[in-house]
Amino acid sequence: xxxxxxxxxxxxxxxxxxxxxxxxxxxxxxxxxxxxxxxxxxxxxxxxxxxxxxxxxxxxxxxxxxxxxxxxxxxxxxxxxxxxxxxxxxxxxxxxxxxxxxxxxxxxxxxxxxxxxxxxxxxxxxxxxxxxxxxxxxxxxxxxxxxxxxxxxxxxxxxxxxxxxxxxxxxxxxxxxxxxxxxxxxxxxxxxxxxxxxxxxxxxxxxxxxxxxxxxxxxxxxxxxxxxxxxxxxxxxxxxxxxxxxxxxxxxxxxxxxxxxxxxxxxxxxxxxxxxxxxxxxxxxxxxxxxxxxxxxxxxxxxxxxxxxxxxxxxxxxxxxxxxxxxxxxxxxxxxxxxxxxxxxxxxxxxxxxxxxxxxxxxxxxxxxxxxxxxxxxxxxxxxxxxxxxxxxxxxxxxxxxxxxxxxxxxxxxxxxxxxxxxxxxxxxxxxxxxxxxxxxxxxx
Amino acid sequence: xxxxxxxxxxxxxxxxxxxxxxxxxxxxxxxxxxxxxxxxxxxxxxxxxxxxxxxxxxxxxxxxxxxxxxxxxxxxxxxxxxxxxxxxxxxxxxxxxxxxxxxxxxxxxxxxxxxxxxxxxxxxxxxxxxxxxxxxxxxxxxxxxxxxxxxxxxxxxxxxxxxxxxxxxxxxxxxxxxxxxxxxxxxxxxxxxxxxxxxxxxxxxxxxxxxxxxxxxxxxxxxxxxxxxxxxxxxxxxxxxxxxxxxxxxxxxxxxxxxxxxxxxxxxxxxxxxxxxxxxxxxxxxxxxxx
Numbered sequence: 228x229x230x231x232x233x234x235x236x237x238x239x240x241x242x243x244x245x246x247x248x249x250x251x252x253x254x255x256x257x258x259x260x261x262x263x264x265x266x267x268x269x270x271x272x273x274x275x276x277x278x279x280x281x282x283x284x285x286x287x288x289x290x291x292x293x294x295x296x297x298x299x300x301x302x303x304x305x306x307x308x309x310x311x312x313x314x315x316x317x318x319x320x321x322x323x324x325x326x327x328x329x330x331x332x333x334x335x336x337x338x339x340x341x342x343x344x345x346x347x348x349x350x351x352x353x354x355x356x357x358x359x360x361x362x363x364x365x366x367x368x369x370x371x372x373x374x375x376x377x378x379x380x381x382x383x384x385x386x387x388x389x390x391x392x393x394x395x396x397x398x399x400x401x402x403x404x405x406x407x408x409x410x411x412x413x414x415x416x417x418x419x420x421x422x423x424x425x426x427x428x429x430x431x432x433x434x435x436x437x438x439x440x441x442x443x444x445x446x447x448x449x450x451x452x453x454x455x456x457x458x459x460x461x462x463x464x465x466x467x468x469x470x471x472x473x474x475x476x477x478x479x480x481x482x483x484x485x486x487x488x489x490x491x492x493x494x495x496x497x498x499x500x501x502x503x504x505x506x507x508x509x510x511x512x513x514x515x516x517x518x519x520x521x522x523x524x525x526x527x528x529x530x531x532x533x534x535x536x537x538x539x540x541x542x543x544x545x546x547x548x549x550x551x552x553x554x555x556x557x558x559x560x561x562x563x564x565x566x567x568x569x570x571x572x573x574x575x576x577x578x579x580x581x582x583x584x585x586x587x588x589x590x591x592x593x594x595x596x597x598x599x600x601x602x603x604x605x606x607x608x609x610x611x612x613x614x615x616x617x618x619x620x621x622x623x624x625x626x627x628x629x630x631x632x633x634x635x636x637x638x639x640x641x642x643x644x645x646x647x648x649x650x651x652x653x654x655x656x657x658x659x660x661x662x663x664x665x666x667x668x669x670x671x672x
Numbered sequence: 673x674x675x676x677x678x679x680x681x682x683x684x685x686x687x688x689x690x691x692x693x694x695x696x697x698x699x700x701x702x703x704x705x706x707x708x709x710x711x712x713x714x715x716x717x718x719x720x721x722x723x724x725x726x727x728x729x730x731x732x733x734x735x736x737x738x739x740x741x742x743x744x745x746x747x748x749x750x751x752x753x754x755x756x757x758x759x760x761x762x763x764x765x766x767x768x769x770x771x772x773x774x775x776x777x778x779x780x781x782x783x784x785x786x787x788x789x790x791x792x793x794x795x796x797x798x799x800x801x802x803x804x805x806x807x808x809x810x811x812x813x814x815x816x817x818x819x820x821x822x823x824x825x826x827x828x829x830x831x832x833x834x835x836x837x838x839x840x841x842x843x844x845x846x847x848x849x850x851x852x853x854x855x856x857x858x859x860x861x862x863x864x865x866x867x868x869x870x871x872x873x874x875x876x877x878x879x880x881x882x883x884x885x886x887x888x889x890x891x892x893x894x895x896x897x898x899x900x901x902x903x904x905x906x907x908x909x910x911x912x913x914x915x916x917x918x919x920x921x922x923x924x925x926x927x928x929x930x931x932x933x934x935x936x937x938x939x940x941x942x943x944x945x946x947x948x949x950x951x952x953x954x955x956x957x958x959x960x961x962x963x
Contacts, residue, residue, distance in 0.1 A: 324715065327717075328714035639909055640911070647823070669729060
């Protein structure tokens, strides 16, 4: 009996020691991630590439990628691409985190551009796998967020910028001709359009779940999130963030701004529904929604207008957004080379152009404008040129592994300021700024 | 001992259960304790001992302290409402008539409905614009509430949902306990002209007290470990007013990538629940009547 007990105890101790002991697949030295980079998981001589996609398989991007992968495999019979929808930027980030711990990363993935601040230690330098002329052809404003120092860890794919969407029909019915170029004009236009009796407000505003719209307004207001060293939080320096929040609080108070934070539904959907149904006129949103919004607004009997993101005067500065594609170091050299080939394929004019037309996302390369489909679309919808012209004013988003934590703090305060009448903008932004600085200080990059 | 059975047999038989328990329960707990003293970064591949730094960090973090306080309030309110309501409902429904049996089934339903469906339903009911709850308040001349959107009412709203979901289960357990009480006890009491209140406090309550110990303990553990309604109904907002411990741990570990801090929070949760359970058993055991 005693022996058996001792045996059982030994098994328990061994099992505990086993589960408590852990070795990272990339233990300690990120440069050696993938201890055997030249080992290729071959399947009858075929190089397999697993590509994690943020979009659902049945979405327009999912369908586009499946078709592009099929075309690519016809051209490259020795490569098998598996595109797998993973359910959004946050979901991929969580899975990459888990896959890093488990050592089973995909070959490549779409990641939200700011997440490179977190995932660049496991990403491969793409300049080794992409020809220099292909790299040089990407739009510089979009490529900037793929660099960490002089290493290129990600290239643009589904990239966007906030633009001003407006209901052209309502706008013109209010006697307005040109869309607002500055924030003062935006407020004046909202006043002119608003009609309390009919429940119409001039504008709607969603800060976005990752503060993207707030960020872009801040850049257009002459501010920034972090200073040049990427260590100091500066978004409320000189009360800039407080001024922005107060500006929109006042508009809400005047009855010219619709706030989705008085409702429980998804804020983006709530604001978009107000604008698309003719109960609000203007909103900032991703140009990636252009095709969809055009259709919805036409269905509701209105015409959609698209204009440049307003600024506070001077040179505009507008946030970029959307997803980049990274290839992971853990993959074998052959897999990384195959992934590089696929990126080169997706950057061809015909594919980059088709994707922009299909979704409304930005054309990611300079020469994509030469594609037949994009040229035809621009002739048909010349206002979309505004989006392309905006790229000149692209402002890179914050680069820190802590951004996910920080934007959660900022958005919480921003939402409270538009939903709670008691919320003081100055106090809220100061509190968010201090909390973000604490996060940066406790977790240096 | 039966012929053929050896002294090792019981240990061999329980080995699969112990192995599963080690892998899925004890093992992860040991790893959590270990990681709570370390700075772990799966992506950078770094893992270093940092002593009590994670604990210092969370105990000086206003958000963590607020979340811990929210969890204590949530646990206390949920248990204080769902257990007495379960007892009251059980006393009323402990009759073998069709309507009582039907009501038992109906009030147990929320327990088996998925939390996503429950959350969706309550979010509709709590909508400040068209929700039925504000309509009901209006009937009594009361002003509408912003339920999940107001820092003052968001936690209360989650308590209401949790109580609604758990009361049916508590009722069923108490009914089972009530049905085990010998009818002779009540007959004797009636002969002695005991009042209904007297019978409740001197017969019913002492007899079902072991079940109440079980319910209070499991309800407290379950309430303190609440995750789903927070995730689906409020995501902890507004301004962390409805954020609870397990959601904080999830967010800190998986969304903010601070595994060490998240594990320190998990250890605090385990210790707190161990203390609550021990105190609960110690206090209630004195009064509980085990047959």
